[in-house]
Amino acid sequence: MPSSKLAERGEDPQAKRERRKEARPGELLDAALDLFVEKGYAATRSEEVAARAGVSKGTLFLYFPSKEELFKAVVRENMSGRFAEWEEEFAAFEGSTAEMIRYCLRVWWERIGATRASGITKLMISEARNFPELATFYQQEVIRPGTDLMRRILQRGVDRGEFAPIDVEYGVYALVAPMIFLIMMKHSLGACAPQDYPLDAQRYVETMADLLVNGLCARAEAPRGRA
Structure with a gap:
């Protein structure tokens, strides 16, 4: 979301970025579920999941070292x-x-x-x-x-x-x-x-x-x- 939009809603863009850097596994799993359902397993890329959750690909891999492990976690969670x-x-x-x-x-x-x-x-x-x-x-x-x-x-x-x-x-x-x-x-x-x-x-x-x-x-x- 553009900084101007965040400002209109009374949110600090810097605070928003910092919060997203600390995204919890639950947010990553939620983003992954969305993409797996929308696109299927083969077509979903790890970087897309990270982007949907608002974090870097490296942050995603801290929690889930591969797309396969991410999918397994989604199944277990849901x-x-x-x-x-x-x-x-x-x-x-x-x-x-x-x-x-x-x-x-x-x-x-x-x-x-x-x-x-x-x-x-x-x-x-x-x-x-x-x-x-x-x-x-x-x-x-x-x-x-x-x-x-x-x-x-x-x-x-x-x-x-x-x-x-x-x-x-x-x-x-x-x-x-x-x-x-x-x-x-x-x-x-x-x-x-x-x-x-x-x-x-x-x-x-x-x-x-x-x-x-x-x-x-x-x-x-x-x-x-x-x-």
Whole structure:
């Protein structure tokens, strides 16, 4: 921002520059998230991240020695770092498993899907095969703990007799697929959708939860000998 503009807002340009020199890692991660989502991993340059955060490239490398390490930090900050919180919620949840599924889908949308962080998933779908080390990292940090948590949610419902016995290993995909579709609509496919038929994300999440829960519970309640 030009010095004249800073002056108009009552800010000291020199103080502004000094503050930016001391940018914290959180500001760098925020700038990196913006650029990774906007441009993708391959097209984002470290110097662009530094410029977006208002610091030198050297300052960026003091915290993150490579673009790969910067990306990993962005994923941990916005996605994988949340699993400890979600594990605690899972352990303390006292409602039915049907209520838990509805809660999980809604909270996932509020905390990840509706935020800029959802662009990380789209980025990985697009670029994972070009960066196998990042794909391995993402699998270990996000996909494995995520699928493990969902597997245990489904197993909880089966063990408590709330759901019919199912193959929980593959049942996980029934929870994941609707969310992936919603991310792709937000970041890619939405541009191709008819403009007079907008997708209401909240309504979509609630509908998918209804379909999943009603199907699982209906099978559990079916009389013996009937599907």
